[in-house]
């Protein structure tokens with residue numbers, strides 16, 4: 001397993017977070033100790049209340065299973081919510097790995113002929129991109145081609161984003177469930193720190209309308225910028241279709257993620 005070290009009791013495992021958690025004093029904690037999931041954690045996953053908010057379920061699960069984060073003992077729910085999404089996904093992957101093993105059955109559907117391909121993924125083999133040792137996470141600056149045009153015709157084309165956290169994931173869960181694209185707009189709006197020299201209150205009043213009005217090519221620029229920083233576990237894989245023989249790119253199928261397979 002990547003970056004992992006078994007601690008004496010063998011139920012707890014140590015990992016290095018891709019980004020890290022900054023506490024109120026500005027100290028960054030990157031060494032995470034997870035324990036294996038228990039029957040109680042399984043009950044959290046089965047809880048009906050969580051069907052409407054998977055992000056909240058992940059927060060509770062990580063809050064329970066994180067034994068230590070740097071010098072913080074039992075960090076709990078609040079810290080799990082404040083972790084960057086990249087770190088949360090990484091920890092979830094490791095939680096699956098230490099509890100059920102690294103192999104996971106995944107099903108992909110060919111975009112051309114719809115043939116299903118079943119593969120066994122080895123989660124331990126997925127590439128993990130981490131910040132360098134003393135590197136600090138910088139905000140993401142994106143220069144748009146078309147930009148956001150307001151009613152007076154002023155163009156705003158430099159956007160600055162912070163990286164999303166568990167709190168953001170929880171807040172946009174309802175919108176995402178109804179409409180994935182709307183959920184994405186809501187997430188981008190939450191993480192948008194500035195747009196050109198537009199005053200903050202005006203930016204907040206616009207909310208996700210900024211992204212609904214944006215051209216698709218600009219939206220692609222934002223996606224590419226977010227991917228190119230690519231911190232955390234790389235979830236893209238190439239699949240060869242057994243039906244038509246074509247190769248296609250897909251995000252790793254996580255539907256069996258928190259179950260033995």
Ligand SMILES: [Zn+2]
Nearest residue numbers: 110113241244
């Ligand atoms: Zn095919």
